Amino acid sequence: KILIVDFGSQVTQLIARRVREEGVYCEIVPFQAAEAAFAAMAPIGVILSGGPASVTEAASPRVPQAIFEAGVPVLGICYGQQAMVAQLGGTVEGGHHREFGRAEVEVTAESALFDEVWRQGEKYPVWMSHGDRVTALPAGFSVIGVSANAPFAAIADERRRFFGVQFHPEVVHTPHGGALLRNFVRTIAGAKGDWTMRAFKDEAIARIRAQVGKERVICGLSGGVDSAVAAVLLHEAIGDQLTCVFVDHGLLRLGEAKKVMALFRHAYNIPLVLVEAEALFLKELEGVTDPEAKRKTIGKLFIDVFEAEASRIGGASFLAQGTLYPDVIESVSFTGGPSVTIKSHHNVGGLPERMNMKLVEPLRELFKDEVRALGRELGLPEAFVGRHPFPGPGLAIRCPGEITKDKLDILRLADEIYIEEIRRAGLYDEIWQAFAVLLPVRTVGVMGDGRTYDNVVALRAVTSVDGMTADFYPFDMRFLAHAATRIINEVKGVNRVVYDVTSKPPGTIEWE
Ligand code: XMP
Numbered sequence: 001k002i003l004i005v006d007f008g009s010q011v012t013q014l015i016a017r018r019v020r021e022e023g024v025y026c027e028i029v030p031f032q033a034a035e036a037a038f039a040a041m042a043p044i045g046v047i048l049s050g051g052p053a054s055v056t057e058a059a060s061p062r063v064p065q066a067i068f069e070a071g072v073p074v075l076g077i078c079y080g081q082q083a084m085v086a087q088l089g090g091t092v093e094g095g096h097h098r099e100f101g102r103a104e105v106e107v108t109a110e111s112a113l114f115d116e117v118w119r120q121g122e123k124y125p126v127w128m129s130h131g132d133r134v135t136a137l138p139a140g141f142s143v144i145g146v147s148a149n150a151p152f153a154a155i156a157d158e159r160r161r162f163f164g165v166q167f168h169p170e171v172v173h174t175p176h177g178g179a180l181l182r183n184f185v186r187t188i189a190g191a192k193g194d195w196t197m198r199a200f201k202d203e204a205i206a207r208i209r210a211q212v213g214k215e216r217v218i219c220g221l222s223g224g225v226d227s228a229v230a231a232v233l234l235h236e237a238i239g240d241q242l243t244c245v246f247v248d249h250g251l252l253r254l255g256e257a258k259k260v261m262a263l264f265r266h267a268y269n270i271p272l273v274l275v276e277a278e279a280l281f282l283k284e285l286e287g288v289t290d291p292e293a294k295r296k297t298i299g300k301l302f303i304d305v306f307e308a309e310a311s312r313i314g315g316a317s318f319l320a321q322g323t324l325y326p327d328v329i330e331s332v333s334f335t336g337g338p339s340v341t342i343k344s345h346h347n348v349g350g351l352p353e354r355m356n357m358k359l360v361e362p363l364r365e366l367f368k369d370e371v372r373a374l375g376r377e378l379g380l381p382e383a384f385v386g387r388h389p390f391p392g393p394g395l396a397i398r399c400p401g402e403i404t405k406d407k408l409d410i411l412r413l414a415d416e417i418y419i420e421e422i423r424r425a426g427l428y429d430e431i432w433q434a435f436a437v438l439l440p441v442r443t444v445g446v447m448g449d450g451r452t453y454d455n456v457v458a459l460r461a462v463t464s465v466d467g468m469t470a471d472f473y474p475f476d477m478r479f480l481a482h483a484a485t486r487i488i489n490e491v492k493g494v495n496r497v498v499y500d501v502t503s504k505p506p507g508t509i510e511w512e
Pocket residue numbers: 295389390391392393433467468504507508509510511512
């Protein structure tokens with residue numbers, strides 16, 4: 001295992017990604033928790049992340065001294081390098097030569113960090129982002145790479161296996177950075193590179209059993225990949241101690257409830273309660289047009305319904321959620337004071353407190369694509385594992401303005417046709433997310449010999465890596481024309497189709 005100490009860089013998660021791509025398991029911990037985590041994990045190597053603070057300030061975060069005394073290899077990146085240098089007796093100065101963005105590093109000496117990747121005398125493009133810089137090295141260290149503004153761009157104490165780089169090897173803008181991280185975790189730290197989803201699954205099952213004991217667990221299914229994988233994993237771990245609840249709030253896609261029931265109840269034989277709550281949700285949403293009000297109404301009702309069902313089946317001590325890694329630690333924020341915010345996202349926010357339940361979150365170390373790999377490992381069908389994300393508030397946020405059953409039915413059918421055509425064209429897996437939106441406007445059209453005055457459907461499709469930023473998908477116009485024709489011909493009440501060509505930012509993926 002590799003321990004990554006997070007000093008609040010925006011890109012700390014990418015270090016974890018790169019390390020795991022090498023088949024090496026790693027965990028990120030905020031610097032405040034690093035000492036305890038280091039003792040508990042006994043990692044074979046430690047990576048210190050970058051961060052926004054300056055080691056020249058008295059209150060800046062530190063690396064637990066124990067890490068330098070344990071004899072394990074350490075790689076400091078940016079702030080991590082500076083903290084290491086400052087703590088081991090070197091000097092770091094405030095930046096008169098700030099360096100941001102692209103730079104070139106010239107390799108000036110051979111090093112285990114560069115082995116078989118970066119050669120002495122050559123220059124390599126790297127991505128820099130720093131104000132401070134190292135100006136004098138601690139004893140035992142020597143320079144192995146320089147850049148125009150950083151004479152200590154890469155440093156090493158080969159004997160103690162301490163390495164530091166001023167640039168960010170984890171980002172794609174440092175093209176051969178991943179190879180440096182591989183050298184560090186594989187060659188220098190000696191990781192075997194045999195971490196697989198099968199190993200993760202076995203570990204996760206053991207951990208769930210240890211955490212839950214003989215108690216009961218309840219899990220809300222959304223129809224999405226994350227909660228489905230969490231549920232199947234839990235079921236393998238604790239069998240019938242698990243009960244799943246699926247709330248049909250009437251804001252689901254066409255045939256969704258049936259699909260979920262078929263998969264869980266019949267294919268997996270997982271105890272599943274289906275709650276038919278369409279009437280309740282639609283009644284409470286009557287007249288609600290503001291997007292935030294919609295989200296709040298839905299969130300509150302969801303908790304009410306879930307709570308009622310949980311008590312009907314006799315309650316449970318644990319609530320299982322498919323929380324993923326990016327939801328857990330967005331980043332440590334260090335804003336000059338000792339206070340720290342770690343973003344923590346609850347899929348069914350508020351529920352555990354209200355019902356006095358403990359949380360089981362077996363996916364909290366995984367990224368989305370790793371969850372998909374775990375789903376495959378658990379035997380979930382490919383059609384399910386590869387599904388596009390679907391938001392908790394469902395079609396309510398794809399139906400701007402007031403929501404009615406009639407509008408939802410129109411939207412469901414248009415969406416079904418659109419997705420069917422995307423699958424037929426072989427584009428489903430290329431697209432991160434695609435859906436239809438029913439606009440609250442009517443426009444004039446002509447069909448046959450008559451005038452129509454009907455609804456507009458907007459189609460949306462985006463590519464993205466993590467949903468944080470996105471580009472609209474550049475369909476062939478013939479595809480769009482075909483999908484539009486089918487929707488207008490087959491969905492009564494629609495006479496016009498438009499395509500959304502907005503990226504995120506400035507738009508968001510959903511319309512509300
Ligand atoms: P936006 O619209 O913010 O969406 O660009 C980014 C991604 O998040 C999904 N999304 C949600 N998922 N509950 C969810 O579980 C929500 O309230 C929610 N809002 C947006 C959206 O579908 C996209 O994948």
